[in-house]
Amino acid sequence: xxxxxxxxxxxxxxxxxxxxxxxxxxxxxxxxxxxxxxxxxxxxxxxxxxxxxxxxxxxxxxxxxxxxxxxxxxxxxxxxxxxxxxxxxxxxxxxxxxxxxxxxxxxxxxxxxxxxx
Numbered sequence: 001x002x003x004x005x006x007x008x009x010x011x012x013x014x015x016x017x018x019x020x021x022x023x024x025x026x027x028x029x030x031x032x033x034x035x036x037x038x039x040x041x042x043x044x045x046x047x048x049x050x051x052x053x054x055x056x057x058x059x060x061x062x063x064x065x066x067x068x069x070x071x072x073x074x075x076x077x078x079x080x081x082x083x084x085x086x087x088x089x090x091x092x093x094x095x096x097x098x099x100x101x102x103x104x105x106x107x108x109x110x111x112x113x114x115x116x117x
Contacts, residue, residue: 004036006065006072006095008081010058013043019078023100026076038072040065059084066095076100 009023020041027037042054045061063084066075075082076098086097 002034002036003074004038004072005030005074005076006038006040008040008062008075008077010055010078010081011042013039013041023076023078026100063088074098 005027007023007027009020011020013020013024015021015024024039027039031037040062042058044065045054045058049057059081062077062081066072066082066085072095074096075085077100079099079101082097082099085094
């Protein structure tokens with residue numbers, strides 16, 4: 001049986017975006033190595049939610065998605081996506097969690113601060 005990996009990314013599913021593009025490329029490389037990869041992004045959320053709501057609720061959606069399907073051996077998440085899964089204790093075996101930081105969140109925060117000043 002092949003290893004199964006869920007890759008989460010708190011942005012829209014877009015190969016041309018920074019963090020999601022990196023995540024999608026990493027997933028493609030893992031698939032080329034024979035690993036089954038699924039992705040979960042803002043594009044999986046209800047489209048009527050605005051960006052701020054998606055940003056705040058994404059960890060809860062990720063937690064629900066993982067618990068509904070329970071089919072992954074490893075969760076490769078961008079920063080802050082799986083904090084709920086890590087905090088809650090359960091009887092069921094939880095998948096291993098790997099946190100990927102692409103360094104782009106810090107650049108986004110710097111620009112946000114500059115534009116708000």
